[in-house]
Amino acid sequence: MNNSFKELEKLHLEQFEKKSPEIKNQIEGETSSYRFIGDVLDLYFNKIVGVFVAMSGGSINSDQSEIESKSNPTD
Amino acid sequence: MLTRDIPSTMSDEDIIKEYLATQNSAYFDVLYKRYSGKIFGKCISLLKDEARAADATQEIFMKILLNLSKFSGKSKFSTWIYSITYNFCIDMIRREKKNPSMLVDDIETKYDKEDDVEDAYLLEMKVKRLKVILEEIPLMDKSILLMKYQDEMSIKEISGITHKSESAVKMKIKRAKQKFRKTYKDLYKED
Numbered sequence: 710m711n712n713s714f715k716e717l718e719k720l721h722l723e724q725f726e727k728k729s730p731e732i733k734n735q736i737e738g739e740t741s742s743y744r745f746i747g748d749v750l751d752l753y754f755n756k757i758v759g760v761f762v763a764m765s766g767g768s769i770n771s772d773q774s775e776i777e778s779k780s781n782p783t784d
Numbered sequence: 785m786l787t788r789d790i791p792s793t794m795s796d797e798d799i800i801k802e803y804l805a806t807q808n809s810a811y812f813d814v815l816y817k818r819y820s821g822k823i824f825g826k827c828i829s830l831l832k833d834e835a836r837a838a839d840a841t842q843e844i845f846m847k848i849l850l851n852l853s854k855f856s857g858k859s860k861f862s863t864w865i866y867s868i869t870y871n872f873c874i875d876m877i878r879r880e881k882k883n884p885s886m887l888v889d890d891i892e893t894k895y896d897k898e899d900d901v902e903d904a905y906l907l908e909m910k911v912k913r914l915k916v917i918l919e920e921i922p923l924m925d926k927s928i929l930l931m932k933y934q935d936e937m938s939i940k941e942i943s944g945i946t947h948k949s950e951s952a953v954k955m956k957i958k959r960a961k962q963k964f965r966k967t968y969k970d971l972y973k974e975d
């Protein structure tokens with residue numbers, strides 16, 4: 710038995726051939742932008758958090774030294 | 785790794801695993817080759833416009849890539865991506881509300897009394913006519929006929945995509961076929 714729906718799909722596939730490379734390039738471009746943003750966040754996330762902590766008056770390093778001094782009392 | 789090094793017999797699931805593990809674009813190429821044309825075909829059938837179908841294909845593919853890690857493998861990969869495609873296009877048309885009457889998920893019962901339409905009636909139709917009729921019938925009927933006859937999905941799979949019970953899906957297919965026949969008769973009275 711024929712399947713006209715499948716034949717219609719074939720026609721659409723032929724129609725897509727011309728558009729395909731352009732769409733693929735756009736997807737690849739968008740994917741690499743997402744990847745770049747992800748890499749930047751990976752690299753600088755800790756530093757960004759540090760900046761916000763510093764801006765709000767805290768200090769990551771002083772907290773760390775406080776913890777260390779409490780765990781190693783000299784007196 | 786190059787696209788040509790990936791065996792054509794490699795399953796979609798294995799390609800996804802490798803793509804997620806390595807982010808190698810060769811695996812993306814294979815998925816794109818296998819499915820982009822089919823996604824575009826569905827988009828053009830539902831949206832009726834080549835430029836919009838191209839934009840939708842791009843957005844759907846991005847959605848698929850960004851959600852690839854959420855694919856659990858409970859259904860076939862093709863069913864999963866077609867589900868995203870149908871829902872994306874239906875949402876797009878709903879947002880635009882260009883033609884609300886085309887969206888009616890009808891509760892009419894007038895079709896119930898009519899005879900069942902044989903599958904052969906639809907499957908052996910000339911493609912040109914099929915295209916015209918699909919443009920005329922309501923969106924939900926068109927979607928369900930494409931799922932059944934183009935994607936060859938089972939009732940269970942269609943039920944999963946449409947969030948309707950299996951018996952409701954059977955009824956919707958029956959009515960969609962009846963509407964298809966009525967539209968054909970209205971358009972091609974002379975035959």
